[in-house]
Amino acid sequence: MRSIASKIVTLVIALIVVAGAAHAHGGKPHLLGTVVQLHANELIVKDNSGAEHTVELTGETKLEKAGKAAARADLVAGVRVAVHFADKTAKTAQLIKISPAAPKSGATK
16 A cells, blocks of 8 residues: 555656746746857847747846846857746747856856
């Protein structure tokens, strides 16, 4: 009996962890990658497969680093980002979460 209860508890914990991971990015479409280049109104991000994506930036785009407001100056080449969009067809970033870690060495601007 104790073995079955232990398995049920383990299963419930696993489901909670998976559900939490699914909502880690707010349930909205997002792009994970590395900043390649920042322009006036767009950001070029290379995803984990090596494909480059152009992300539109507006005055409404929020920047966040370590849970606090960030500046455009934090979007340097080589830094990891999570870009959040309003929906799957949107190309304009609503929120960009910037990794607090230093950019990868060898990154170019």
